[in-house]
Amino acid sequence: MPKIIDVALEAGVSIATVSRVLNDNEKVSPELAERVRAAALALGYRPNGIARSLRRRSSDVIALIINDVSNPFFTAITRGVEDVAQRSGYSVLLCNTDEDPGKEATYLRVAEQQQVAGIILSPNTATSDVSRLLDAKLPLVVIDRILNEPVDSVMVHSFDGAEEATLHLLASGWKRPACMTGPSGASTASERLQGFLKAVRQHRDLDELYEHAPFTQEGGVRAAAALLGMPHPPDALFVANSQMALGVLDEVRRRGLRVGQDVGIITFDDAPWAPFISPPMSVVAQPAYEVGRRAAELLMERLSSENPLAPRAVTLSTTLIVRESSKRLLAS
Amino acid sequence: MPKIIDVALEAGVSIATVSRVLNDNEKVSPELAERVRAAALALGYRPNGIARSLRRRSSDVIALIINDVSNPFFTAITRGVEDVAQRSGYSVLLCNTDEDPGKEATYLRVAEQQQVAGIILSPNTATSDVSRLLDAKLPLVVIDRILNEPVDSVMVHSFDGAEEATLHLLASGWKRPACMTGPSGASTASERLQGFLKAVRQHRDLDELYEHAPFTQEGGVRAAAALLGMPHPPDALFVANSQMALGVLDEVRRRGLRVGQDVGIITFDDAPWAPFISPPMSVVAQPAYEVGRRAAELLMERLSSENPLAPRAVTLSTTLIVRESSKRLLAS
DNA sequence: CTGAAAGCGCTAACAG
DNA sequence: CTGTTAGCGCTTTCAG
Numbered sequence: 044m045p046k047i048i049d050v051a052l053e054a055g056v057s058i059a060t061v062s063r064v065l066n067d068n069e070k071v072s073p074e075l076a077e078r079v080r081a082a083a084l085a086l087g088y089r090p091n092g093i094a095r096s097l098r099r100r101s102s103d104v105i106a107l108i109i110n111d112v113s114n115p116f117f118t119a120i121t122r123g124v125e126d127v128a129q130r131s132g133y134s135v136l137l138c139n140t141d142e143d144p145g146k147e148a149t150y151l152r153v154a155e156q157q158q159v160a161g162i163i164l165s166p167n168t169a170t171s172d173v174s175r176l177l178d179a180k181l182p183l184v185v186i187d188r189i190l191n192e193p194v195d196s197v198m199v200h201s202f203d204g205a206e207e208a209t210l211h212l213l214a215s216g217w218k219r220p221a222c223m224t225g226p227s228g229a230s231t232a233s234e235r236l237q238g239f240l241k242a243v244r245q246h247r248d249l250d251e252l253y254e255h256a257p258f259t260q261e262g263g264v265r266a267a268a269a270l271l272g273m274p275h276p277p278d279a280l281f282v283a284n285s286q287m288a289l290g291v292l293d294e295v296r297r298r299g300l301r302v303g304q305d306v307g308i309i310t311f312d313d314a315p316w317a318p319f320i321s322p323p324m325s326v327v328a329q330p331a332y333e334v335g336r337r338a339a340e341l342l343m344e345r346l347s348s349e350n351p352l353a354p355r356a357v358t359l360s361t362t363l364i365v366r367e368s369s370k371r372l373l374a375s
Numbered sequence: 376m377p378k379i380i381d382v383a384l385e386a387g388v389s390i391a392t393v394s395r396v397l398n399d400n401e402k403v404s405p406e407l408a409e410r411v412r413a414a415a416l417a418l419g420y421r422p423n424g425i426a427r428s429l430r431r432r433s434s435d436v437i438a439l440i441i442n443d444v445s446n447p448f449f450t451a452i453t454r455g456v457e458d459v460a461q462r463s464g465y466s467v468l469l470c471n472t473d474e475d476p477g478k479e480a481t482y483l484r485v486a487e488q489q490q491v492a493g494i495i496l497s498p499n500t501a502t503s504d505v506s507r508l509l510d511a512k513l514p515l516v517v518i519d520r521i522l523n524e525p526v527d528s529v530m531v532h533s534f535d536g537a538e539e540a541t542l543h544l545l546a547s548g549w550k551r552p553a554c555m556t557g558p559s560g561a562s563t564a565s566e567r568l569q570g571f572l573k574a575v576r577q578h579r580d581l582d583e584l585y586e587h588a589p590f591t592q593e594g595g596v597r598a599a600a601a602l603l604g605m606p607h608p609p610d611a612l613f614v615a616n617s618q619m620a621l622g623v624l625d626e627v628r629r630r631g632l633r634v635g636q637d638v639g640i641i642t643f644d645d646a647p648w649a650p651f652i653s654p655p656m657s658v659v660a661q662p663a664y665e666v667g668r669r670a671a672e673l674l675m676e677r678l679s680s681e682n683p684l685a686p687r688a689v690t691l692s693t694t695l696i697v698r699e700s701s702k703r704l705l706a707s
Numbered sequence: 708c709t710g711a712a713a714g715c716g717c718t719a720a721c722a723g
Numbered sequence: 724c725t726g727t728t729a730g731c732g733c734t735t736t737c738a739g
Contacts (some may be wrong), residue, residue, distance in 0.1 A: 044510075044737095046731095046732055046733085047732065047734095048732085055734060056709080056710085056712045057709065057711075058710090058711095058732090058733080059709070059710055059711080059734080059735080059736095060708090060710075062733065062734055062735085063708095063709085063734090066734080069708085070708060071708070071709080072708065072709090075708085075709085082711095087507075087510075089484070089487065089507070090488065091429075091488060091490075091731085091732050091733070092485070092488030092490070092735090093425055093428045093429045093434075093488070093489065093490045093731085093732080093734080094429050094731070094732035094733040094734090095488075095717070095734075096425045096716050096733095096735055097423075097425045097429050097715050097717090097731090097732080098713095098714080098732080098733050098734045098735080099427055099715085099733085099734070099735095100715070102425075102489075103620070104485065104489070104695065111445060112444060112450045112453055112469070113450040113451070113453075113454070113456075113647075115445060117660050118444045118445040118450075119445070121444055121445075121471060122444075122445070122471075122473075125471060125473070129478070129481075134470070134481060134482065134485045135470075136468040136469070136470065137444070137468070137469035137470070137471065137609070138467075138468065138469070139453065139454075139457060139469065140459070140465070141454075143581065146461070149461075149466060150466065150727075152421070153424070153436065153466045155421065156421065156422065156423065156424030156425070157424050157425065157434075158423075158424070158425045175419070175421065178376075178419075179376055179730085213631045230535075245719060260647060286647075289647050289648060289651060291650075293650075296651075314648070314711090315445075315592060315618075315621055316621060316646070316648035316651070316652065318625075319621060319624045319625075319648070319652045319653070320648065320651045320652050320653065321651070321653030322653075322678055333736075378715095378716055378717085379716065379717060379718095380716085388725080389717095389725065389726045389727075390716095390717080390726090390727095391719085391725070391726060391728095392724090392725060392726075394718060394719085395718095395724095395725085396718065398718080402724060403724070403725080404724065404725085407724085407725080422716085422717075423715085423716050423717070425715085425716080425717090426716035426717040426731090427716080427718075427728085428719055429715090429716080429717075429718095429719095429731050429732070429733090430716080430717050430718045430719080430730085430731050431717085431718070431719095431731085432731070443734095452726075615715070628718090630714080708739105709727095709736090709738100709739085710737100710739085711733105711736105711737090711738085711739100712735100712736090713735090713736085713737100713739105714733100714735095714736105715732105715733090715734090716731105717730100717731090718729105718730095718731090718732090719729090719730095719731100720725100720727105720728090720729085720730105721726105721727085721728085722725100722726085722727080722728100723724105723725085723726080723727095
């Protein structure tokens with residue numbers, strides 16, 4: 044691999060000049076610049092990003108740390124982040140924590156050590172440790188889940204979406220709704236539960252039925268099994284994410300229940316498959332792409348601003364999309 | 376941020392000793408080691424990975440470059456890669472090219488410049504340019520799609536899977552199958568088409584119906600519209616990936632066609648939603664997790680071996696999973 | 708406008 | 724076993 048000195052020799056200039064034309068920030072005479080460019084091309088020179096980062100103490104790479112790559116919600120966020128990052132000349136490195144605090148810590152460390160320019164993080168829990176990043180003044184924006192630190196954030200109104208969904212279930216004629224939500228450490232899980240409970244409490248004589256489980260398909264079957272196996276089971280389910288919903292469908296089918304007749308279902312997140320299952324799934328859609336886009340924009344602003352900005356918080360709204368699974372068909 | 380010299384001062388030793396205990400490769404007296412560890416802890420010292428990489432000329436990070444994060448096939452691969460990489464102490468940086476050759480080139484460059492230890496790449500086309508990586512002797516393993524270079528690879532028998540699926544369609548009583556496949560530059564797309572054609576040619580008087588389109592939901596609707604809009608349309612569809620299948624479902628529904636009666640469908644990739652749509656989707660399952668696992672294993676071997684290894688190629692088999700969408704119900 | 712030189716923080720010979 | 728020292732490849736003062 045040719046290094047900067049090789050280019051300098053080839054072009055008959057100093058390495059400082061090569062560096063200048065390659066970063067085109069300072070004034071270099073056109074002819075010298077041309078010679079340098081020709082030399083670089085001829086040698087197939089590529090700047091060593093590591094050396095550059097070491098010297099500059101930062102790179103043009105940002106890290107996006109998410110909880111689950113296989114969740115369409117997060118992949119949509121990823122697209123949003125990538126689109127704006129790319130436009131600003133940044134590459135995004137995606138890190139998947141798999142809801143594992145250990146992996147989260149590892150990736151946070153890797154990101155710090157690799158001197159990324161900034162981080163967009165979907166924290167495992169509100170107490171995930173980002174103190175080192177804060178100490179290092181590393182630009183950070185938190186998404187999806189609340190973090191107990193004063194940092195930029197872009198969230199979604201989970202509480203309102205959950206309340207709306209539950210009210211919709213009740214308005215559709217279901218009499219005994221239950222909530223299946225994620226692990227209690229995740230703010231999204233608890234907000235969705237609280238929104239559900241608020242709706243339930245607006246009606247008299249309703250039991251407060253709910254179950255916590257991992258935000259996965261497997262978590263969905265477990266929670267559904269627990270709820271549907273009760274002596275007096277619910278007749279409608281508000282599910283906190285689309286992966287769990289797939290598990291619920293599995294369990295519901297295993298028990299021979301018919302969605303729309305024996306049980307009503309509505310879930311958070313408008314997955315690509317939602318319109319195609321039987322019956323089509325009613326959902327609370329989150330503006331996932333937008334979450335990613337806004338987060339990346341906040342980060343870019345922070346990266347290009349000299350003075351420290353005060354933390355900003357943006358919260359987006361959900362959209363209720365009623366399809367069939369939440370409607371109540373009277374059995375014939 | 377404290378640096379190695381700070382730790383050395385605090386512990387009253389030289390920076391070399393600090394480096395040694397932190398990398399615990401050489402012999403250091405237990406008491407000194409203990410003093411160093413204590414000092415590092417007290418100062419909250421974190422090694423600067425960039426400086427280390429610059430010096431070592433390599434890092435403990437590998438890059439996984441895939442075509443589409445929102446495709447469950449690739450996310451399953453990702454899990455496989457992560458599991459084995461983590462076990463060997465490597466972090467994996469995921470890069471999403473979105474089927475865009477420009478993004479692919481960018482990420483290849485970033486990976487090279489960031490001095491990743493190795494790369495697992497799902498190339499856009501067989502002619503993606505990896506010459507720089509080869510020149511730099513950067514360990515590379517290619518997955519999913521063929522690349523015209525002698526490198527490690529782990530592939531899936533797309534051809535056989537496609538033939539088997541098509542034969543199944545024919546055996547189920549469908550009379551006029553068509554193939555919807557990806558862009559012709561992708562080897563998976565052409566292999567699946569060829570497998571389909573081989574099956575078709577085993578029967579007399581069958582037209583060779585097929586359509587190329589992007590490997591996306593949108594691509595699926597376009598190809599389905601083209602095929603189903605023909606004067607003499609096909610009565611069965613072999614779809615080359617699960618994202619396209621969602622688009623097909625959309626278009627089929629729009630035309631008021633009933634899957635299983637008016638049209639039979641089978642698709643590559645066993646997406647999580649496949650069992651839950653209506654009717655349940657028959658698929659050719661790919662061992663995606665395994666692809667990732669094997670690829671990472673090949674890479675790890677190459678990373679830990681001094682001498683250059685000859686390129687190895689592993690090819691895994693698909694599994695036909697017959698559900699309902701491919702069965703032919705005679706209209707009542 | 709251009710070059711010389713000083714490091715960025717760390718590892719790896721090489722001595723002792 | 725431990726310390727000294729020379730860079731890894733690049734950017735950035737500081738002179739000229």
